[in-house]
Amino acid sequence: MSKSRLEAFSDGVLAIIITIMVLELKQPHDTSWEAIKPLIPVFVSYAISYTIIGIYWGNHHHLLHTVTKVGSGILWANLHLLFWLSLIPFATAWMGESNFDTTHVVAYACLQCLCGIAYFILLRTIQATNPNNKTLTYALQRQSRKGMLSILVYFIIIPVSFWNTAVSVCLFVLVWIIWWIPDKNIEKALKD
Amino acid sequence: MSKSRLEAFSDGVLAIIITIMVLELKQPHDTSWEAIKPLIPVFVSYAISYTIIGIYWGNHHHLLHTVTKVGSGILWANLHLLFWLSLIPFATAWMGESNFDTTHVVAYACLQCLCGIAYFILLRTIQATNPNNKTLTYALQRQSRKGMLSILVYFIIIPVSFWNTAVSVCLFVLVWIIWWIPDKNIEKALKD
Amino acid sequence: MSKSRLEAFSDGVLAIIITIMVLELKQPHDTSWEAIKPLIPVFVSYAISYTIIGIYWGNHHHLLHTVTKVGSGILWANLHLLFWLSLIPFATAWMGESNFDTTHVVAYACLQCLCGIAYFILLRTIQATNPNNKTLTYALQRQSRKGMLSILVYFIIIPVSFWNTAVSVCLFVLVWIIWWIPDKNIEKALKD
Amino acid sequence: MSKSRLEAFSDGVLAIIITIMVLELKQPHDTSWEAIKPLIPVFVSYAISYTIIGIYWGNHHHLLHTVTKVGSGILWANLHLLFWLSLIPFATAWMGESNFDTTHVVAYACLQCLCGIAYFILLRTIQATNPNNKTLTYALQRQSRKGMLSILVYFIIIPVSFWNTAVSVCLFVLVWIIWWIPDKNIEKALKD
Numbered sequence: 001m002s003k004s005r006l007e008a009f010s011d012g013v014l015a016i017i018i019t020i021m022v023l024e025l026k027q028p029h030d031t032s033w034e035a036i037k038p039l040i041p042v043f044v045s046y047a048i049s050y051t052i053i054g055i056y057w058g059n060h061h062h063l064l065h066t067v068t069k070v071g072s073g074i075l076w077a078n079l080h081l082l083f084w085l086s087l088i089p090f091a092t093a094w095m096g097e098s099n100f101d102t103t104h105v106v107a108y109a110c111l112q113c114l115c116g117i118a119y120f121i122l123l124r125t126i127q128a129t130n131p132n133n134k135t136l137t138y139a140l141q142r143q144s145r146k147g148m149l150s151i152l153v154y155f156i157i158i159p160v161s162f163w164n165t166a167v168s169v170c171l172f173v174l175v176w177i178i179w180w181i182p183d184k185n186i187e188k189a190l191k192d
Numbered sequence: 193m194s195k196s197r198l199e200a201f202s203d204g205v206l207a208i209i210i211t212i213m214v215l216e217l218k219q220p221h222d223t224s225w226e227a228i229k230p231l232i233p234v235f236v237s238y239a240i241s242y243t244i245i246g247i248y249w250g251n252h253h254h255l256l257h258t259v260t261k262v263g264s265g266i267l268w269a270n271l272h273l274l275f276w277l278s279l280i281p282f283a284t285a286w287m288g289e290s291n292f293d294t295t296h297v298v299a300y301a302c303l304q305c306l307c308g309i310a311y312f313i314l315l316r317t318i319q320a321t322n323p324n325n326k327t328l329t330y331a332l333q334r335q336s337r338k339g340m341l342s343i344l345v346y347f348i349i350i351p352v353s354f355w356n357t358a359v360s361v362c363l364f365v366l367v368w369i370i371w372w373i374p375d376k377n378i379e380k381a382l383k384d
Numbered sequence: 385m386s387k388s389r390l391e392a393f394s395d396g397v398l399a400i401i402i403t404i405m406v407l408e409l410k411q412p413h414d415t416s417w418e419a420i421k422p423l424i425p426v427f428v429s430y431a432i433s434y435t436i437i438g439i440y441w442g443n444h445h446h447l448l449h450t451v452t453k454v455g456s457g458i459l460w461a462n463l464h465l466l467f468w469l470s471l472i473p474f475a476t477a478w479m480g481e482s483n484f485d486t487t488h489v490v491a492y493a494c495l496q497c498l499c500g501i502a503y504f505i506l507l508r509t510i511q512a513t514n515p516n517n518k519t520l521t522y523a524l525q526r527q528s529r530k531g532m533l534s535i536l537v538y539f540i541i542i543p544v545s546f547w548n549t550a551v552s553v554c555l556f557v558l559v560w561i562i563w564w565i566p567d568k569n570i571e572k573a574l575k576d
Numbered sequence: 577m578s579k580s581r582l583e584a585f586s587d588g589v590l591a592i593i594i595t596i597m598v599l600e601l602k603q604p605h606d607t608s609w610e611a612i613k614p615l616i617p618v619f620v621s622y623a624i625s626y627t628i629i630g631i632y633w634g635n636h637h638h639l640l641h642t643v644t645k646v647g648s649g650i651l652w653a654n655l656h657l658l659f660w661l662s663l664i665p666f667a668t669a670w671m672g673e674s675n676f677d678t679t680h681v682v683a684y685a686c687l688q689c690l691c692g693i694a695y696f697i698l699l700r701t702i703q704a705t706n707p708n709n710k711t712l713t714y715a716l717q718r719q720s721r722k723g724m725l726s727i728l729v730y731f732i733i734i735p736v737s738f739w740n741t742a743v744s745v746c747l748f749v750l751v752w753i754i755w756w757i758p759d760k761n762i763e764k765a766l767k768d
Contacts (some may be wrong), residue, residue, distance in 0.1 A: 005199055005253050007581055012207030012396075015588030019596060020211060022662050028672035031677040036228070050662070054655040058648065061581050072250065076372075079246040086214050094219035101223045180652075197391055197445050204399030204588075212403060264442065268564075271438040278406050278434070286411035291414045389583055389637050396591030403596060456634065460756075470598050470626070478603035485607045550620040 003070045006078060007061075013082045014057050017089060021046050024093040047097030048172050049088050052112070056085065056119065056178045059143060063122075066136040069129050077125040081118040087111055100165040109157040109168065116151040123147065150175045195262045198270060199253075205274045206249050209281060213238050216285040224290045237288030239366050241280050244304070247371045248277065248311065251335060255314075258328040261321050267269040273310040279303055292357040301349040301360065310342040315339065387454045390462060391445075397466045401473060405430050408477040429480030432556050433472050434495070440469065440503065440565045443527060447506075450520040453513050456549050461509040465502040471495055484549040493541040494550065500535040507531065534559045581752060583637075589658045590633050593665060597622050600669040612629045621672030625664050628688070632661065632695065635719060639698075642712040642732045642755050645705050653701040657694040663687055676741040685733040685744065692727040699723065726751045 025042055029034035067074075091111045095104040127140050153175050161168045217234055220227035259266075283303045287296040319332050347369050353360045409426055451458075475495045479488040486551035513522050537559050545552045601618055604611035668686045671680040699715075703716050731749050737744045 002257060005203060008200060008584060009203045009207055009583060011585045012204055012227040012588055013211055015585055016208055016592055018658075019589055019592040019662055020215065020667055021595060023215075025663070025666045027666060027673060029673070031674050031679050032227075033679060036683075047659075050659055056651075057585060058651050058655075065578060072709070075250050075253070076246075082210075083239075083242055086211055087217070089214055090217045090219060097219060097221070099224050103223050103225060107228075121374065165614075194449060197395060200392060201395045201399055201441065204396055205403055208400055208403040212407065215407075267442050267445070271442075274402075275431075275434055278403060279409070281406055282409045282411060289411060289413070290415050295415050295417060298422075304479075386641060389587060392584060393591055393633065396588055397595055400592055400595040404599065407599075419599045459634050459637070460630075463634075466594075467623075467626055470595060471601070473598055474601045474603060481603060482607050482720070487607050487609060489613075 003064055003067060006070055006075065009062055010060060010078060010082065011057075013086065014053060014060075017086055018050060018053050021049055021092050022087045024089070024096065038114055040051060041099040042093075042096035044169070045092050045100075048169070049092040049170040050177050052172070053085065053088065055176065056115070059119075059179070062139060063126065063136075063143065066133060067130055068127055071129050072115050073125045074122070074129055079119075081115070081122050084111065084115045084118045088115070100169065102161050102165060105161040105165045106158055108163065109154050112154045112157075113151055116147060116154060120144070120147050120151070146178055149178055153178070194216070195256055195259060198267065199256055201248075202252060202270060202274065205278065206245060206252075209278055210242060210245050213241055213281045213284050215315055216281070216288065233291040234285075234288035236361070237284050237292075241284040243368050245277065245280065246365075247368065248307070251311075251371070254331060255318065255335065256326075258325060258331055259318055260325060261319050263280055265317045266314070266321055269310075269314040273307070273314050276303065276307045276310045280307070292361065294353050294357060297353040297357045297360050298350055301346050301353065304346045304349075305343055308339060308346060311341070312336070312339050338370055341370055345370070387448055387451055390454055390459065394440075394444060394462060396465065397470065398437060398444075401470055402434060402437050404475045405433055405476050408473070415432060415469065419465065426477075426480035426482040428553070429476050429484075432553070433476040435560050436556070437469065437472065439560065440499070443503075445564070446523060447510065447520075447527065450523055451510055451514055452517060457509045458506070458513055461502075461506040465499070465506050466504045468499045472499070484553065486545050486549060489545040489549045489552050490542055493538050493545065496538045496541075497535055498546055500531060500538060504528070504531050504535070530562055533562055535559050537562070579640055579643055582646055582651065583640055586636060586654060586658065587633075589662065590629060590636075593662055594626060594629050595750065597665045598624055598669050600665070600672065616707045617675040618669075618672035620745070621668050621676075624745070625668040627752050628748075629661065629753065632691070635695075635755070637701065638715060639712075639719065642709060642715055643702055643706055644709060649701045650698070650705055653694075653698040657688050657691070657698050660687065660691045660694045664691070676745065678737050678741060681737040682734055685730050685737065688730045688733075689727055692730060694725060694751050696720070696723050696727070722754055725754055729754070 025039060025046065028039070088111065091104075091108045095101075095108045100106045123140055124145055126136070130136055153171055157168045159169050160171065217231060217238060220231070250285070280303065282295075283300045287293075287300045290296045296331065315336055316330055322328055345363055349360045349363050409423060409430065412423070414531045472495065475488075475492045479485075479492045507524055507528055510520070514520055537555055541552045541555050544555065599614060601622065604615070662688065667680075667684045670682045671677075674680045699716055699720055702712070706712055729747055733744045733747050736747065
C-alpha cells in the first residue's frame, strides 16, 4: 500500500479545513474602520486554529516521512484524526463569534483534547505497524512526549477558562511554543 | 494514461466532499450548552456520512493500487461515482436538519444505493480493462460481494425507515461493519 | 519546469469547482417530497456543469499527458482557462435558480464560449511550445476540431435560447456527445 | 524532508483560496441583465485577486523547483505566507462589495503588503537553507528585486487610494506587469 495517497488526502483535507475557516470572517457591510472591530476576536480565533492545524500538518509530515509500511490500521487512525480536526472550523467560529465566551473556549479545548488523543492513537498505530524503524522510533518518542504535554495543557485550559479566558488563549500559545522548539531537534536527529 | 491524476482528482473531490459537510454544522448564536442540542442530529448525520465516504476512499485506494491500465472508460465510471458521492453533503444536511425524518432517511438511503451501484459499475469497468491481473481479481471479488451486500442493506433501509428511523441508523452502522472486517483479509491476500 | 505541479493545481481547482456547485443545492426546510420539486432545475443545471467540467478534466488529462515541455506561457494559458471555468458555479447557480430563464441560459452559453476559447488558447500555446511532439500533435488536431465544433454549438445556443431553452439544454447534451465519442479514437492512436 | 508535500499543501491552499473567492459572486434573484450590474465591482475585485494569487503560485512554483533542501524553517515561512494569502478572499469580498470604497482599498493594499513581506521572508529563509545553489540564487535575486518593487507599489497605493481608487486599481495592474515581463528572463537563465 502506498503512503502517497494517504499524504495527498490528508493534505487536501487539512488545506480545506484551514481555508474554510476564513469563510467565517464575514465582511461587514459598513465602510468604516470601526466595522472591523467585532471581527478581531474572530480573527484571533482563526489565527489560533490556523497555527494549531499548521502544527498538525508539520508533525504529520515529519511522521509519515519516515514510515515505510502503511496498513489499513493507519488509514483508519488517520481518518479518525481528520474527523476531529474537521470539527475545528465549527469550534473556531463558535469561539470567535461569542468573543471567547467561557462555554465556547471550554468546547474548543475539549475538541483539542480529542484531536490530541486521535493524534496519539495514530502515533501508536504507526509504531505498532513499523516496529523496527529506528529513525521513526526516535521521532515518535519526541512527538509522544510533546503530544502528552499538549493534551495536558488542553485539560488545564478547561478549568482555567471558567476563571479567565485570556489566560486560556495564552495557554493555547504555550502549546504552539511546545511544538515549535523541539522540531529542530528532530531534524538534527534525522541528520545524524 | 497515468492513474496518478485519477487518484489525485478523486482524493481532491472526496476531501472537499468530506469537509464541506462540516459547513452545515452552523454555530448557534447562543452561548449556553443547551444551544448545541439541536446540532446533535446534524452531528450524527455528519459522522455517518464521514465514515461512509472514508470507507469509499479506503476501498478506492485499495482498488486503484492494483490497477495497471487506466482507459477513458475508467475515467468516466470514476466521474460517475464522484457525481453521486458529491450529492451526499446535500442529503446529509437534509437528514440532519430534520432530525432523521422518514422522508429524508429514505432519500439518503436511495442516494447510497445510487453510490453503491456507481461503485459497482466502476468495479466492473476496471475488471473489463484489466482482465489478467490476479491480485486485482481477488480484491474485486471481495469488494463485489461486500458492495452487493451493502446495496442490499440500503434497499432494506428504505422500507424500514417508514417503520423506525433509529433502526435505519443502526443499519447504516452495520454497513460500516461489513466493510471494516474483511479489509484485513484483502491485505493478507495481497501479502501472499 | 515540472508539469506535475501544473496538473496538481489544475486538479485541485477543478475538484473544488465541481464540489462547490453542490453548495447551491440548498436543502428545503420542509419534510415532504414536494419540497424537492423546485430543486429539480438546480439539479439539472448542476448535472450539466458537472459533465462539462468532467469533460474538461478528461481532455486536460489527455493533453498534458503527452506534453514534455512546460513554460510560463502554458502556466498562464492554464490559469486563464481556470479563471473562466471558476465562474461556472456562479452561472450554474444563476441558471438553475431561475428555472432556465432565457437571460441566464444565454449568460451560461456565453461563459461556455469563453471557456472554449480559453481551452483553444491553451491548445495553441502547448502546440507552440512542443512543436516536434508527434503523439501530442495528433491529440491536438482532434481536440482542436472538437473544440471548434463545441464553441460553434455554444454560439448557436445563444440565439436558440431566445426561442426555446429546452432545445438549448439538448444542445448542451450534444456537446457532451461530441466529446464522448472520439475520446476512444485518441486512445487507439496513442496505442499505435 | 521532501518538498513534494510542501508543494502539494501549498497548491491545495492556493487552489481553495482562488475558488472560494467565487462564492462571493452571489447570483442575483432578478432575471434581467441589469441585475448583474452591481456584480461588476465584485467581479473586477475577483479578477485582481485571482491574478495576484496566480502570480504567487507561478513564482512559488519557480522558486521551489530549484530548492533541494527543505527544513522546518521553510515549512513555517511557507505557512506564514499562506496565512496572509488566506485572508485575500475576505479583503477581496470587502473591496468588491463596497464598490472600491477608499477604506477597503487601503485595507486590501495593506494586506498585499503583508503578503509581499511574507513572501520576502520565505525567499530569505530558502536562501539561508540553500546557500550554494547557483540557479536558485539567480532566481532569488530577480524575485527579491521584483518583490521589493511590488511591496513599494502597494505602499504607494495606500495614500493614492485616499485621492482616487481608480488609480489604485491601475497600480494593482502595474504589479501584474512587473511580474509578468521578467518571468521569461528567469526561464532563459535556467536554460543557460
